[in-house]
Amino acid sequence: MSDEFFKMVAEAAFSNPFGEKRAEIDRRIVGASESTEWQSTLPPLLRDLAKQIQSLEQAGELVVDIEAEGEARNVTVSVLFHVFHRYMEAFDALIEEQLASGDESCRAPFAFQCLEDLAGYGFKRADACRYVGIFYQIRRAFYFISTELIGESPCMRQMRAQLWDNIFTHDIAWYVQCLWNRMEDFSTLLLGETGTGKGAAAAAIGRSGYIPFNPNAQKFEESFTRAFVSINLSQYPETLIESELFGHRKGAFTGAIEKHDGIFSRCSPCGAIFLDEIGDVSIPVQIKLLQVLQERTFSPVGSHDKLRFKGRVIAATNKSIDALRREGTFRDDFYYRLCSDLITMPPLRQRIRETPRALDQLAGHLAQRICGEGEILPILGKLNQDVGKNYAWPGNVRELEQAIRRILLTGAYAGDSATEPTEEIALSQAVEAGNLTAKELVEHYCRDLYTLYGNYGEVARRTGLDWRTVKKNVTSA
Numbered sequence: 001m002s003d004e005f006f007k008m009v010a011e012a013a014f015s016n017p018f019g020e021k022r023a024e025i026d027r028r029i030v031g032a033s034e035s036t037e038w039q040s041t042l043p044p045l046l047r048d049l050a051k052q053i054q055s056l057e058q059a060g061e062l063v064v065d066i067e068a069e070g071e072a073r074n075v076t077v078s079v080l081f082h083v084f085h086r087y088m089e090a091f092d093a094l095i096e097e098q099l100a101s102g103d104e105s106c107r108a109p110f111a112f113q114c115l116e117d118l119a120g121y122g123f124k125r126a127d128a129c130r131y132v133g134i135f136y137q138i139r140r141a142f143y144f145i146s147t148e149l150i151g152e153s154p155c156m157r158q159m160r161a162q163l164w165d166n167i168f169t170h171d172i173a174w175y176v177q178c179l180w181n182r183m184e185d186f187s188t189l190l191l192g193e194t195g196t197g198k199g200a201a202a203a204a205i206g207r208s209g210y211i212p213f214n215p216n217a218q219k220f221e222e223s224f225t226r227a228f229v230s231i232n233l234s235q236y237p238e239t240l241i242e243s244e245l246f247g248h249r250k251g252a253f254t255g256a257i258e259k260h261d262g263i264f265s266r267c268s269p270c271g272a273i274f275l276d277e278i279g280d281v282s283i284p285v286q287i288k289l290l291q292v293l294q295e296r297t298f299s300p301v302g303s304h305d306k307l308r309f310k311g312r313v314i315a316a317t318n319k320s321i322d323a324l325r326r327e328g329t330f331r332d333d334f335y336y337r338l339c340s341d342l343i344t345m346p347p348l349r350q351r352i353r354e355t356p357r358a359l360d361q362l363a364g365h366l367a368q369r370i371c372g373e374g375e376i377l378p379i380l381g382k383l384n385q386d387v388g389k390n391y392a393w394p395g396n397v398r399e400l401e402q403a404i405r406r407i408l409l410t411g412a413y414a415g416d417s418a419t420e421p422t423e424e425i426a427l428s429q430a431v432e433a434g435n436l437t438a439k440e441l442v443e444h445y446c447r448d449l450y451t452l453y454g455n456y457g458e459v460a461r462r463t464g465l466d467w468r469t470v471k472k473n474v475t476s477a
């Protein structure tokens with residue numbers, strides 16, 4: 001019985017907490033039904049686990065060995081899981097404290113105690129120290145993904161699970177063993193319409209890197225608030241962009257009266273740099289960025305010094321990267337260097353289509369962010385009444401935030417009439433309104449696919465129509 005128990009706990013410990021599998025395993029361990037809320041399965045699971053570990057200890061049979069296979073490995077992982085949960089709340093409190101106090105790393109004596117507990121179970125001190133670092137990292141990832149990117153629709157759940165894998169890979173056991181301090185070459189490209197949360201997703205990844213624990217100082221080597229540096233590349237003219245990225249030496253060009261550090265030198269080795277609006281940068285800047293990513297060194301403007309960059313790179317664009325590549329404005333080699341992982345943020349209308357109450361939930365959350373704990377029901381009522389349920393939210397969550405502010409200021413929000421709906425939005429609006437003929441539906445769909453893939457052949461392959469029919473549909477508008 002206990003072998004099977006430890007096997008299931010080890011499986012739970014290594015599964016994605018945002019995935020369905022984790023909830024299923026936890027329910028299985030405690031014998032709960034499918035309808036049981038995941039959160040309520042954890043306390044009985046942890047109680048059982050504590051008892052099982054204690055009985056092994058009392059029998060003098062508790063051996064931890066991180067190199068072991070089979071049963072011994074399952075027991076080892078279960079002990080880690082047990083100690084992690086013992087300190088989980090303390091890690092959460094540290095995250096809050098660190099958020100409030102900023103760039104100076106806060107003291108964490110409890111983390112030293114956690115290390116001592118692990119050593120007490122028989123882990124070597126160096127391994128125990130690494131586990132303390134990974135425990136903190138796991139908690140930060142969970143905290144930022146779940147608090148910054150809320151929403152219960154399936155596409156949101158899937159996106160959160162993807163973010164988790166982006167931080168810990170799809171096999172956390174492997175990550176813990178080999179990759180925990182080698183993630184710098186895993187770059188990420190975030191895609192999605194404006195206001196879908198690409199910046200929030202990037203910050204969640206950037207703030208969740210591995211930060212070593214320093215047992216002598218009883219604190220982590222640095223504050224995670226320093227671990228995420230972002231730049232909006234569309235804000236800078238071509239002449240300034242290099243200096244913003246790589247910095248410049250004093251006197252490097254007219255107006256460079258002081259030395260300036262670019263964001264590559266401000267990014268800590270445990271952190272990540274966020275290149276927002278990457279689709280807007282010129283080819284020469286793409287070539288320079290590609291060099292940095294390949295060589296991991298850069299030189300400030302006007303200097304021959306070679307500085308090292310160790311952080312991760314996250315880039316985002318709300319443009320169609322496929323279209324940019326086809327036009328030749330986005331280099332293929334740069335694209336391939338950036339896309340170890342591609343994550344597409346779902347548009348708000350997709351979330352609402354999948355789960356209609358998603359709008360109320362998100363609006364409630366945002367209203368609370370704006371107004372504190374006040375009464376938010378009137379805002380929700382007004383929102384539903386004013387824009388109607390088929391509204392496409394072209395500005396996504398950012399538009400929703402502004403809609404709430406507008407309702408607070410003026411008492412109404414009638415939607416954004418200035419933006420032409422994209423083909424995809426127009427199609428989903430028309431489908432939802434149910435007022436399309438079959439012919440119009442096929443035409444819309446062909447145009448939508450053509451916008452995405454840019455050639456008739458691909459649309460023909462996907463729709464099963466012949467090439468000429470596709471062309472007729474695409475050009476019929």
Ligand SMILES: Nc1ncnc2c1ncn2[C@@H]1O[C@H](COP(=O)(O)OP(=O)(O)OP(=O)(O)O)[C@@H](O)[C@H]1O
Binds near residue numbers: 200201401
């Ligand atoms: N799922 C979500 N839950 C809570 N807040 C969200 C969510 N998605 C986005 N937001 C909020 O919406 C706002 C816009 O998000 P963000 O700036 O990350 O979008 P973006 O995709 O980067 O936009 P752009 O492409 O215009 O830069 C932010 O305030 C963000 O916190």
